[in-house]
Every structure is written in C-alpha cells, then in structure tokens.
Amino acid sequence: MVTGGGSGPGRAFAEALGAAGLSVVVAGRAQDNLAEIVRGIRVFGGTATRLTLDIMDKASVARGIGQVLDELGGLDVLVNTADAAGPVGPLWAAEEQEWRHATEAGLFGAALVSHIALPELTGRVVNVVSRGSKADRSLEGVFAAAKSAVTSLTASLARELSQSGRTAIAFDPGWGDWTSEARDQAAEDALVAVVLGAADHLNGRCVSVSDVVDLWGGEVDTSARGRALTHVQAEHGQQIG
DSSP states (O other), X not given: OEETTTSHHHHHHHHHHHHTTOEEEEEESOHHXXXXXXXXXXXXXXXXEEEEOOTTOHHHHHHHHHHHHHHHSOEEEEEEOXXXXXXXXXXXXXXXXXXXXXXXXXXXXXXXXXXXXXXXXXXXXXXXXXXXXXXXXXXXXXXXXXHHHHHHHHHHHHHHHGGGTOEEEEEEOOSOOTTSSSOOHHHXXXXXXXXXXXTGGGTTSEEEHXXXXXXXXXXXXXXHHHHHHXXXXXXXXXXXX
C-alpha cells in the first residue's frame, strides 16, 4: 500500500511497483487522480486498487485498512510517502499552523497509518524521507525537521519490530523532480528493490539510491526491477506477484 499515491513520488512509486508485478493499493485523497493511476497500471498488465483515505483521520485510515484486508486478504508492505512541503522561508517566520500542518502530514500521518496497519502487516514499512533530513535545507527547515523526525521514527520502529521478523526502512529517493515526465528511473527502481526486501539487512537505517545501487555492483538501470525480483526470489524465496 502506497500512501500519498495520487501525486508526486507516491504516484511514481505506485506505478513502478505495479510495473514490477506487485499488487498495489494506491491510497490518497484525490479520487480522480487515484482512478487514473489505477487505470494506467492495469492497462500495462499490473494489478492495482484505489483507496480513498485521509492519513490524518484515524477513522478514515482504519476504514481504509479494513477495506484492504477484506478485499485483498492481507497487507505485506506499507510505503508511506504522504507529506506536506511546508513553508519556504526562515524558521522564525514560519507560523504555528504551518509547523502543525507539515509535522501532522509528514510525521503523524506516517505514524498513524503504521499504527493501524502493523497488527496485520506481514513484511516491512518503508517511510519515504528526504535528503533534506540529513543535510542543510536552508529556508525549508520546517519540512526538513518533519522528515528528520520520520527518519528517527523509522529507527525506533525497526528496533521494536526486530523480534517479529518485520523491518522498517527510511528511503531517501534524492532530489527527484516528481512533477515532470523525466522522472528519476533509478530512484523508482531502488524503491522497488527496497519494497521487495533487498535492504532488509539495513533495518532501521536511512537508505539512499546509491545504497541500493551498491547491491548490484553498478548503476541501477531499466532492468533493475527484474533483477530486484530475481534477487529477492533467490535470497528470500519470496513469491512475487
């Protein structure tokens, strides 16, 4: 299940996962966008379901997770991409409501969805963060602070899940332009690999695209999704699809 799947990196990752042969739940608030994305995945032979939910509304999330379980019979992986960009400007100029919106969407949203999904989740939580959480993000400090908190949340969650055989990974896709047609293929391929378990040995850490590239001993290219499937099947004996 991909939250924030109606636009930006969430849309790109949902489409990439569908292209890799996984059954994808595309979750978000924009019903028309979700319907378009699901249709696109299906046209190319993928399996996808749309799910309308608000990550900041507990009742909405609970209904959504219940719908996934009823219709699909289970949930293997949760990919939290939903967030809010936050204001642009110096930290001292940010209004209280801007802080609340960025942290509620970026941090509380991921925590809430994970809280409700985890009792039924069988595999891993992948929280999409930002390079800004690890580097200077001048004039975008509110967004960076929210993403840093998600990275910390992921590390704590990984430790708590370690005895259950499940994992939590923070994934940094880099500075991609998710609004254009020239999307970052390497980031999409790396996310697919992480979802399939290729970075489980880095449980709790923030994983970058280059970390996943290192698994292949070279550049991630357009065949990386196929190699990710092969890798996971060979290493973990997982059935993909």
